[in-house]
Amino acid sequence: MSLIPTLAETVSRARSDLRMGLPVMIGGHLVAAVETLAPARLEDIRALGRPVLALTERRAETLKARAYDDGLARVIVPPDADRAWLRALADPSGDLMTPMKGPLFTEREGDATPHLAGLALAKSAQLLPAVLVVATAPLPGLTQLAPGPLLARLAHEAAMAPVAAANLPLLAAERSRLHIFRPDDGSAEHYAIEIGDPPRDAPVLARLHSACFTGDVLGSLKCDCGPQLHAALAAMGQAGQGVLLYLNQEGRGIGLANKMRAYALQNQGFDTVQANHRLGFEDDERDFRIGAALLRRMGFSSARLMTNNPRKVAMLEGHGITVTERVPLVVGRNRFNEAYLDTKAEKSGHLL
Numbered sequence: 001m002s003l004i005p006t007l008a009e010t011v012s013r014a015r016s017d018l019r020m021g022l023p024v025m026i027g028g029h030l031v032a033a034v035e036t037l038a039p040a041r042l043e044d045i046r047a048l049g050r051p052v053l054a055l056t057e058r059r060a061e062t063l064k065a066r067a068y069d070d071g072l073a074r075v076i077v078p079p080d081a082d083r084a085w086l087r088a089l090a091d092p093s094g095d096l097m098t099p100m101k102g103p104l105f106t107e108r109e110g111d112a113t114p115h116l117a118g119l120a121l122a123k124s125a126q127l128l129p130a131v132l133v134v135a136t137a138p139l140p141g142l143t144q145l146a147p148g149p150l151l152a153r154l155a156h157e158a159a160m161a162p163v164a165a166a167n168l169p170l171l172a173a174e175r176s177r178l179h180i181f182r183p184d185d186g187s188a189e190h191y192a193i194e195i196g197d198p199p200r201d202a203p204v205l206a207r208l209h210s211a212c213f214t215g216d217v218l219g220s221l222k223c224d225c226g227p228q229l230h231a232a233l234a235a236m237g238q239a240g241q242g243v244l245l246y247l248n249q250e251g252r253g254i255g256l257a258n259k260m261r262a263y264a265l266q267n268q269g270f271d272t273v274q275a276n277h278r279l280g281f282e283d284d285e286r287d288f289r290i291g292a293a294l295l296r297r298m299g300f301s302s303a304r305l306m307t308n309n310p311r312k313v314a315m316l317e318g319h320g321i322t323v324t325e326r327v328p329l330v331v332g333r334n335r336f337n338e339a340y341l342d343t344k345a346e347k348s349g350h351l352l
């Protein structure tokens with residue numbers, strides 16, 4: 001029956017539910033995102049049983065909570081804990097002002113797969129990775145998922161469908177076309193700017209650019225994204241051909257709201273990597289397969305890749321695109337972003 005939602009559709013729906021503040025059911029557990037949890041719902045969740053707060057191991061490290069499970073900690077929620085308590089554990093913005101949140105006790109018995117799946121879903125919804133979990137019978141109207149299939153689906157590589165394309169003359173290159181691609185998992189659309197008419201049987205000059213609203217649009221000096229975007233387009237314009245993929249992976253995949261949380265932590269003195277960790281994220285949460293999938297979808301099999309990030313090269317090579325050359329793209333260093341660029345070189349292996 002084609003009118004029953006597929007697993008991919010149900011996962012996409014569950015992602016929107018969490019963003020709206022509606023809990024979902026994952027394998028006999030009710031799961032709610034702390035970031036969007038309304039006070040009345042917290043009361044009702046408590047009435048169901050003893051909830052635990054699932055946090056990533058990264059966040060647990062900062063909070064000095066023991067993580068008995070691989071990748072996560074299940075913090076026991078005390079009976080008098082309110083929404084502010086949950087928020088303070090989920091959101092590191094107040095860590096320096098109120099460092100003492102414990103003692104925190106964590107669970108070590110039982111299956112943590114629903115908790116792990118809930119955290120992965122919260123991350124894919126670009127919410128703070130912190131979810132309240134309580135065992136309960138299924139509640140009517142809530143989206144239901146089994147933890148194993150949910151985790152598998154979230155790790156699945158999305159297929160990209162071309163949606164629309166049109167000529168778009170640019171300052172950097174008058175012969176340009178903008179293509180829109182839509183993933184089949186309900187996540188954000190990605191764009192390809194094709195300059196000239198690059199032959200499909202030769203290595204294409206390519207750039208995989210991750211969205212940076214602050215750098216690309218506002219001209220922020222905190223990163224090098226704006227200058228990299230324009231330098232890449234200019235180089236392709238000069239060469240008369242190339243492909244720039246504009247991937248909607250704002251903030252290395254954590255979304256703009258979380259990126260601003262990371263910036264606020266950087267204002268407190270943490271570097272870009274530490275800030276991600278304190279929020280409960282890995283340094284880089286991007287799905288690097290998307291770039292390869294888009295290049296393949298456009299008919300390319302090899303590229304001269306404009307990047308300083310060796311992981312991008314390795315990812316393309318691992319997913320069907322031969323990188324014949326890495327073309328460095330070192331532009332836009334200034335006194336506001338030099339520490340950021342140095343951190344990326346020291347901690348993330350970027351080549352400067």
Ligand SMILES: Nc1nc2c(ncn2[C@@H]2O[C@H](COP(=O)(O)OP(=O)(O)OP(=O)(O)O)[C@@H](O)[C@H]2O)c(=O)[nH]1
Binds near residue numbers: 249
């Ligand atoms: N989380 C987080 N993301 C950031 C920060 N500064 C910039 N970004 C994001 O980092 C990404 C940079 O993307 P790219 O320039 O394509 O990638 P890169 O890994 O730097 O590699 P190359 O530029 O190709 O060398 C964008 O998604 C920005 O939004 C930060 O301090 N924290």
Ligand SMILES: [Zn+2]
Binds near residue numbers: 215216224
């Ligand atoms: Zn940027």
